[in-house]
Amino acid sequence: MKETSSILQSIAQCIERGKVNRASPYPPDLRDRDGADELVRRAIDLGIDPQEILTDGLMTGMKVVGEEFRAKRIFVPEVLMAAKAMTAGMEHLRPFFASSQATHRGVMILGTVLGDLHDIGKRLVGMMVEGAGWEVIDLGTDVAPEDFVAAVERRPESVVGLSALLTTTMMNMKETVARLKEAHPETKIIIGGAPVTVAFAHEIGADAYAPDPPGAVDFLNSTVAEI
Amino acid sequence: MTAHPDMHETESSVREFSVSPERLRLTPEAIERRIGYGDESAPDNVRAAIEEMLAVFDSADPFRCGFRILDPGQVAFHPDRIVCGKVIFRTGSIIGRGLKGCSALALLAASAGPDLSERGRVLISEGRELAGYVLDTIASECVEQCLEHLESELAAATASWGWRLSNRYSPGYCGWDVVEQAKFFSLLHENFCGITVRSSGLMVPLKSASALVGLGENAERKDYECSLCDREDCIIRNDG
Structure with a gap:
């Protein structure tokens, strides 16, 4: 039990610090120590529930990263390194998702x-x-409204996230939201990007606006809570 | 550039430059600041990535930038718009106030070209997201510095006429709709600095920038502008 708790904490720390694997030299104080890659593998070998590894290890670490980013104590590079460590750990969990021994909280089309x-x-x-x-x-980028609609047809349980960086392209969100709501009225849509505001989200019929990536996570998690 | 300010359109009012990477002298500290680190040092791996990508930057193609000066006979300034012949920039009152006292106008454009963006894209696709992001940031910084370089060239070219420069204003900022980007480039020759503009106002290559600068004996550069603007949610807002 103690070992389980310890390894999950170490996994979370590797995500927070962006420690991908043993070979990665960063951060310097964790040099020559196992990273997310090795620790998740070991956790699986120890028989720890894959869902627990995801929730109490990887996700716990990433939650801290989101909070630090929102508080401007860390910046994009640290988030990229954390995400790289997360990906290294997730690779080991993929077979468990395929066999439903571990499950995602939901699906986001972005x-x-x-x-x-x-x-x-x-x-x-x-x-x-x-x-x-x-x-x-x-x-990807430059995505036509019909491509969002088609993606939701394939995965109707999804929440959709729309991004735009210009006031002009932001206007294309309006048609995308309209087309999505027409085809799939129940689909939740969140929008974000530099020129986007909460007022604009309301105006075009989107369900939410996120000012930053952690805001998107907050909204997604609230949709799960609703269900 | 020796023509008198009362000149009408001449070849000398349009200038284009090719700026080599070494001339821009980007520093790791400048890139760290742009990423957001401020006075704090970036982590070692970020510093290493910046050093590595600055070496890549040094081998990049030269950057293109240039300007066109519209003389007093070609421009009329109003509190919320600028009339340049048939082209009317509806800049809004914030920029209108900033250009008060100006008699001429310079249109500036700069581009890092497609090279750095493509190299960044390849790095990201190879799983080197941090390096790709840093290279993207370097390209943004270099475009900004190209605009500063153009301002220096403008100041040098017009100093003998007794002209001064206003602040720089870009479509999409300070209340000026980015959709007017196309109007802006309609006043420059086709493919100016290798830049094309989509109907949305998006410049291609992505790492490009445009701006106007007011000129004249009474042009005034203000230290700080965000307090003039009422857009609280602006991403570049800095209330100091």
Whole structure:
């Protein structure tokens, strides 16, 4: 029991600090120590429930990362490293998702709307959402409304996230939201990006606005709580 | 650039530059600040990535930037708009106030080209997200510095006329709708600095920037502008 708790804490710490594996030299104070890669493998070998590894190890670490990022105590590079460590750990859990021994909290379909090619902000959202235990389907940039609709047809249980970085391309969110709500009225939609505001989200009929990636996670988790 | 300020359109009012990476002299500290670290040092791995990507940057293609000066006979300034012949920039009152006293206008554009963006994209696709992000940040910083370089060139070119420069204003900021980007580039020759503009106002290559600067004997550069703006949710807002 103590060993379980200790290894889960270590996994969480590796995510927080961006320690991917033993070979990675960063952070310096964790040099030559196991990273998320080895620790998740060991946790599985010890028989720890994969869902527990996800929830109490990986997700716990990523939650701290989100809080630190929101408080501006860490910046995009640390989030990228944390996400890399998260991915290394998640690789070991994939077979358990396939066999339903571990489950995602839900599915998010994510994309930058038509006419807009900006990618990094959306990627950050995807990383943090994945780190919060969600499956992320990233449709990329310059995504047409019909492609969002088609993606929801394939995974109707999804929440949709729309990103835009310009006031002009932000207007394309309106049509995307309208098309999605027409085809799938029950689908929750969250929007974000530099020019987007909560008032705009209300105006176009989106369900929520997130000012930052942790805000998207908060909304997604609230939809699970509703269910 | 020796023509008198009362000149009308001449070849000398349009200038384009090719700026080599070494001329920009980007420093690791400048990139750290742009990422957000402020006075704090970035973690070692971030510093290492910045050093590595600055070496990549040093081997990049030269950056393109340039300006066009519209002389007093070509521009009329109003409190909320600028009229340049048939083109009217509806800049809004914040920029209108900033350009008070100006008699001429310079249109500035700069681009890092597609090279750095493509290299960044490849790095990310190879799983080197941090390096890709840092390279993207370096490209943003270099475009910003190209605009500063253009301002220096403008100041040098017009100092003998007794002109001064206002602050710099870009479509999409300070209440000026980004959709006017297309109007902006309609006043420059086609493919100016290798930049094309989508109908949304999006510049391609993505790492490009445009801005206007007011000129004239009474042009005034203000230290700080955000307090003039009522947009509380602006991503570049800094209330000091």
